[in-house]
Amino acid sequence: MILMPSISELHYVARLAMRRPAELPGTVTRWYQRKKLANNAEHKPEIHSDNPEFLLRGWRDISAADAFFCRGGGRTLLRRPKIVMCGDFNVPQCLRYRGTGMGELVAQMDADFTCFTHYQLEATVSELQTASSLIIYRLQCNHVFNVLLYEARRLGIPVFYDIDDPLFSIECISDYGNIDFTPLLNRSAMMLEACAYGVAMSSCDYLIASTPRLAQEMARYARRPAFVRRNFPSQQSIENGEVLAPRGENEHPVLIFPSGSFGHEADLNAIAEELVRFFAGAPQAKLRIVGQFRPETLDKRLRKYAEFVPFLEYEQYVAALSAATAILLPLADERFNRCKSGVRFIDTASIGGVTIASAVGDYPNMIEDGVNGVLVENSTDWCAVLNRVVGDEALRNKIRRGARKSLRETFSSRLDWPVVDPKLVSLLRGEIR
Amino acid sequence: MIHLLVVNVHFFPRSYGGATIVAEELVRALQRTGRYRISVVSFTNHGLGTTDSLLRSQIFGDVTHFQINIARARDWFESISSDTVSQRFGALLEQLSPDVAHVHCIQELGVGILTELGDRDVPFILSIHDYWWICERQFMFDATGKCCDQTVIDHDICRNCATHPQLLDRRRSLCATAMFEADLLTYPSEHTRRQYERNGAPADRGIVVKNGVVLPQGDYLEKRARYEPQPKTSLRFGYVGGPAALKGWPMIQAAFRALDVEDWTLRLVDAGKAVGRPWWQDKDLEGYRGQVEIVPPYKMDTIDDFYASIDVLLFASQWNETFGLTVREALARGIYVVSTDCGGPSEDLVHGVNGHVLSGFGTDEELRKTLQELIENGVPKSNALTASRVISFDEQAAQVDNLIRGHLIPIKHEAYG
Numbered sequence: 001m002i003l004m005p006s007i008s009e010l011h012y013v014a015r016l017a018m019r020r021p022a023e024l025p026g027t028v029t030r031w032y033q034r035k036k037l038a039n040n041a042e043h044k045p046e047i048h049s050d051n052p053e054f055l056l057r058g059w060r061d062i063s064a065a066d067a068f069f070c071r072g073g074g075r076t077l078l079r080r081p082k083i084v085m086c087g088d089f090n091v092p093q094c095l096r097y098r099g100t101g102m103g104e105l106v107a108q109m110d111a112d113f114t115c116f117t118h119y120q121l122e123a124t125v126s127e128l129q130t131a132s133s134l135i136i137y138r139l140q141c142n143h144v145f146n147v148l149l150y151e152a153r154r155l156g157i158p159v160f161y162d163i164d165d166p167l168f169s170i171e172c173i174s175d176y177g178n179i180d181f182t183p184l185l186n187r188s189a190m191m192l193e194a195c196a197y198g199v200a201m202s203s204c205d206y207l208i209a210s211t212p213r214l215a216q217e218m219a220r221y222a223r224r225p226a227f228v229r230r231n232f233p234s235q236q237s238i239e240n241g242e243v244l245a246p247r248g249e250n251e252h253p254v255l256i257f258p259s260g261s262f263g264h265e266a267d268l269n270a271i272a273e274e275l276v277r278f279f280a281g282a283p284q285a286k287l288r289i290v291g292q293f294r295p296e297t298l299d300k301r302l303r304k305y306a307e308f309v310p311f312l313e314y315e316q317y318v319a320a321l322s323a324a325t326a327i328l329l330p331l332a333d334e335r336f337n338r339c340k341s342g343v344r345f346i347d348t349a350s351i352g353g354v355t356i357a358s359a360v361g362d363y364p365n366m367i368e369d370g371v372n373g374v375l376v377e378n379s380t381d382w383c384a385v386l387n388r389v390v391g392d393e394a395l396r397n398k399i400r401r402g403a404r405k406s407l408r409e410t411f412s413s414r415l416d417w418p419v420v421d422p423k424l425v426s427l428l429r430g431e432i433r
Numbered sequence: 434m435i436h437l438l439v440v441n442v443h444f445f446p447r448s449y450g451g452a453t454i455v456a457e458e459l460v461r462a463l464q465r466t467g468r469y470r471i472s473v474v475s476f477t478n479h480g481l482g483t484t485d486s487l488l489r490s491q492i493f494g495d496v497t498h499f500q501i502n503i504a505r506a507r508d509w510f511e512s513i514s515s516d517t518v519s520q521r522f523g524a525l526l527e528q529l530s531p532d533v534a535h536v537h538c539i540q541e542l543g544v545g546i547l548t549e550l551g552d553r554d555v556p557f558i559l560s561i562h563d564y565w566w567i568c569e570r571q572f573m574f575d576a577t578g579k580c581c582d583q584t585v586i587d588h589d590i591c592r593n594c595a596t597h598p599q600l601l602d603r604r605r606s607l608c609a610t611a612m613f614e615a616d617l618l619t620y621p622s623e624h625t626r627r628q629y630e631r632n633g634a635p636a637d638r639g640i641v642v643k644n645g646v647v648l649p650q651g652d653y654l655e656k657r658a659r660y661e662p663q664p665k666t667s668l669r670f671g672y673v674g675g676p677a678a679l680k681g682w683p684m685i686q687a688a689f690r691a692l693d694v695e696d697w698t699l700r701l702v703d704a705g706k707a708v709g710r711p712w713w714q715d716k717d718l719e720g721y722r723g724q725v726e727i728v729p730p731y732k733m734d735t736i737d738d739f740y741a742s743i744d745v746l747l748f749a750s751q752w753n754e755t756f757g758l759t760v761r762e763a764l765a766r767g768i769y770v771v772s773t774d775c776g777g778p779s780e781d782l783v784h785g786v787n788g789h790v791l792s793g794f795g796t797d798e799e800l801r802k803t804l805q806e807l808i809e810n811g812v813p814k815s816n817a818l819t820a821s822r823v824i825s826f827d828e829q830a831a832q833v834d835n836l837i838r839g840h841l842i843p844i845k846h847e848a849y850g
Contacts, residue, residue, distance in 0.1 A: 053479070053504070054479040054486050054488070054502050054504050055486075055488070057479035058477065058479055058488040058500065058502065061446050061447060061477075061479075062446060062488075062490040064446060065445060065446030065490075065492065067445075067446060067490040067491055067492045067498070068490070069491065070489055070490065070491040070497070071491060071495070077472070077497055077528075077529060078528050078529065079527070079528060079529070079530040082528065112528070122484055122486055123484060123486075125486065126484075126485070126486040126487040126488075127487075129487040129488060129489040129499065130487070130489070130499075130524075130525065130528045130529075155489060
């Protein structure tokens with residue numbers, strides 16, 4: 001399989017080779033693994049066609065005939081609304097929650113939906129001809145974005161910009177701790193790219209964010225109306241989770257830290273002292289780190305308790321969570337993290353996991369302490385919270401039931417709060433402008 | 434408002450061919466009635482892409498035009514039947530949900546689109562403009578460039594002429610089946626209707642609806658007076674068909690070269706210039722006693738100027754045309770027409786009254802004699818029948834409007850209760 005790096009990725013690797021050559025092999029290996037997973041994603045691009053030659057010729061013809069702009073957009077033509085989405089879905093989680101998730105919501109709106117990756121420009125532009133709205137996901141202001149926006153303007157259809165991380169925010173990137181732990185991330189490069197994300201966002205009509213805090217940030221930067229569309233589990237995930245739910249307790253506590261595809265070393269290290277204190281009192285307990293994580297960054301005192309499980313396909317990852325006594329979701333209290341969504345809580349709650357999360361990001365909006373999870377208000381409270389949870393089986397069972405219930409009844413696919421702003425639904429339906 | 438979907442292989446801004454002019458003018462005329470919301474689907478082949486694509490534009494004010502674009506090289510048979518185009522068309526039908534459709538020429542789009550219309554209970558009129566449905570060569574002339582005079586088409590004869598003889602039966606089967614999907618078939622002439630119905634087109638739903646033409650403007654007679662040379666010393670002939678043998682140019686050339694009088698002018702319209710390929714540039718136009726002039730192509734807004742500058746139109750097609758737009762344009766302007774007996778074009782000609790119809794496809798000598806007679810005796814004055822048998826696009830649209838509202842809409846209501 002031939003996997004092509006982007007220009008920015010090549011630049012990064014070149015700089016890394018000059019400055020930190022020892023990290024190069026690991027970096028390339030992780031890049032390859034991530035790209036391989038992306039290629040297996042549901043919307044794998046079969047044809048990488050981002051040269052819209054047909055469009056350029058077509059534009060010339062209709063320009064010459066004074067027929068370039070269309071009035072009224074797709075909504076006035078179509079039997080029902082049609083939303084086209086195109087974006088950078090290289091990470092499977094993005095496709096699952098932002099792409100497929102949007103599709104599930106749109107289906108409830110009695111509207112049509114198609115979703116493409118940014119490699120499928122020709123196909124996207126074709127579908128746009130009969131669309132009533134365009135959603136662009138997580139694209140910088142590059143030539144794909146430019147063509148999509150230009151064509152949407154020609155067709156007279158509204159453009160929404162969806163993103164689930166504050167990649168446009170220099171303020172958020174400036175103090176994001178995980179960057180220092182993740183070789184693939186370069187703060188200067190991210191700050192420059194923030195401009196490209198910011199410009200793209202500002203060029204669109206409406207903004208879609210995965211959390212209220214992120215919506216506020218987007219509105220600040222782009223000065224456009226921003227709406228919340230939270231991530232939520234698919235019905236299939238909820239059903240699969242019922243099957244995968246833990247059936248018994250571990251002999252000794254197993255604490256799982258899901259580290260994701262990019263590594264969250266800074267988040268775990270922020271509570272390292274508290275974990276050391278906990279393991280001092282529970283030496284038989286295990287700390288299982290699932291996903292991308294550089295072992296050498298783990299506090300030395302924790303290494304004897306740690307097991308490392310590599311990054312897994314989604315179903316295997318969720319199955320691995322079911323082995324946990326408790327699942328740890330620490331988040332350093334930084335601007336970047338305050339915008340984060342609760343996707344990892346969704347993953348753990350889907351299997352009825354016992355989630356212990358920092359009261360940062362969207363966790364406080366999704367977790368009711370002691371009901372469907374546990375919130376840790378201060379980073380110095382982790383040891384006490386862990387002891388409480390690990391020592392109380394009844395509490396854990398109550399939280400397991402509460403977690404699944406909260407997903408089924410509150411945070412699953414629906415056309416109103418807390419999952420989605422009803423005004424966004426009206427906009428996508430074409431009921432308001 | 435009735436949502437009407439119009440389908441033609443070409444459409445503005447990629448206008449090409451007489452059928453496209455008819456389709457475009459009908460859309461404009463139906464739009465003027467105020468009773469229709471109109472969408473159009475046509476075909477293009479831009480670019481080098483590997484997938485099919487779609488492009489929307491807005492033309493004639495508020496007509497939505499979708500071009501289905503296939504950029505890759507295609508197998509010949511895909512111009513007859515294409516799953517790719519059918520699927521794309523079907524998806525459009527789902528999204529647009531038109532009430533009725535008017536289908537014109539569909540080569541390149543393929544017959545599958547008619548099945549898509551039928552599957553979605555969209556009643557439609559299929560308007561025939563040429564012989565594509567029953568002849569692989571589209572115009573019923575053979576591989577040597579001569580008119581094919583088959584009335585009931587025999588594929589054993591066609592196998593000597595067709596470019597893909599092994600696919601003739603399959604083509605015929607697909608086209609015949611597709612024609613039966615139509616709720617109505619319209620033909621531009623009786624000749625065309627008879628030819629089709631002899632060869633399998635459904636006889637219970639075919640009617641003749643003549644094509645309209647752009648009628649002369651109010652100042653046409655003033656223009657004629659302006660263009661009339663004073664004193665008038667020569668007869669002015671006009672010819673629009675170009676140098677192709679099928680259009681009869683060799684016969685016209687021979688007839689004029691054989692004339693021993695010199696008081697005539699022959700005006701040759703160079704329609705090829707409109708697409709950057711002049712017709713008459715390197716043709717031998719010597720050896721005539723009279724005047725031969727090349728005139729630029731006319732458009733709908735300059736058509737009156739051309740006809741005001743001639744007395745006789747020559748129409749010498751060597752094959753059976755379905756209609757003959759230029760013949761009607763001339764008749765509508767009181768121009769005498771000399772024509773071969775070539776099917777549709779001669780149906781509105783009354784020999785000796787508004788025109789002269791040669792025997793069959795004519796001969797050099799018969800044409801020469803006719804020209805000589807006209808030059809010596811002048812053009813017959815009486816052409817009272819002329820205007821009454823030629824209709825405008827608005828009148829054609831009125832007939833189509835009646836067919837849609839009187840025939841197709843009731844079918845639609847019956848389908849949906």
